[in-house]
Amino acid sequence: MNELSLHILDIVQNSVAARAKHIEIDVLEDKEKDRLEIRVKDDGAGMTPELLKNVTDPFVTTRTTRKVGLGIPLLKFAAESTGGSFSIESEVGKGTVIDAVFTLSHIDRAPLGNMAETMESLVVTNPEIEFTYKRQVGEKRFMLSTEEMKTVLGGLPISSPEVLMWVKDTVNENEKELNGGA
Numbered sequence: 001m002n003e004l005s006l007h008i009l010d011i012v013q014n015s016v017a018a019r020a021k022h023i024e025i026d027v028l029e030d031k032e033k034d035r036l037e038i039r040v041k042d043d044g045a046g047m048t049p050e051l052l053k054n055v056t057d058p059f060v061t062t063r064t065t066r067k068v069g070l071g072i073p074l075l076k077f078a079a080e081s082t083g084g085s086f087s088i089e090s091e092v093g094k095g096t097v098i099d100a101v102f103t104l105s106h107i108d109r110a111p112l113g114n115m116a117e118t119m120e121s122l123v124v125t126n127p128e129i130e131f132t133y134k135r136q137v138g139e140k141r142f143m144l145s146t147e148e149m150k151t152v153l154g155g156l157p158i159s160s161p162e163v164l165m166w167v168k169d170t171v172n173e174n175e176k177e178l179n180g181g182a
């Protein structure tokens, strides 16, 4: 995967599959510390300690005959390839936090990609889930909350074309603003 937004989409699909009701996606960038952090936090089913132990290693997990995919190992590899780090916290019945840290300036660090499309597709396919997207570049911040949006929208469905267009435009415009100037 050559864009971080695609890794994010993949990791969030795990949260959706774990029947999360709230999913928070943080993309935090700090040029001074030369660091980009992706955090996905959910209140889904969580993982047992045994699954948690195996989930980052595709080889161990194939040997146990349990079918396990590559979403988590790929993100871990992508982060560690840049000299970054990767961790998962998870508890059955509570939820999961995935944390991937990249070295911002590393040649192998993939570009963020299109977070507007990622958020749009998450909202359209999971209108009942509450998403919070937090984006930070240095001191500049942006936040999108579907819970807040729903109160403002009244009866208008969050997955209606007008609203989706707004989500996409808002994420795109803010991304430009966060990267512009400073």
Ligand SMILES: Nc1ncnc2c1ncn2[C@@H]1O[C@H](COP(=O)(O)OP(=O)(O)OP(=O)(O)O)[C@@H](O)[C@H]1O
Pocket (backbone or CB within 6 Å): 010, 011, 014, 015, 018, 042, 044, 045, 046, 047, 051, 055, 067, 068, 069, 070, 071, 072, 073, 095, 096
């Ligand atoms: N947020 C989560 N909550 C609960 N379980 C999770 C979560 N994320 C991953 N898992 C568990 O870990 C397994 C491995 O996740 P991973 O994303 O690596 O592969 P996959 O989702 O099975 O397949 P793929 O991502 O390749 O389609 C999942 O099948 C699921 O059992």
Ligand SMILES: [Mg+2]
Pocket (backbone or CB within 6 Å): 010, 011, 013, 014, 069, 070, 071, 072
């Ligand atoms: Mg997955």
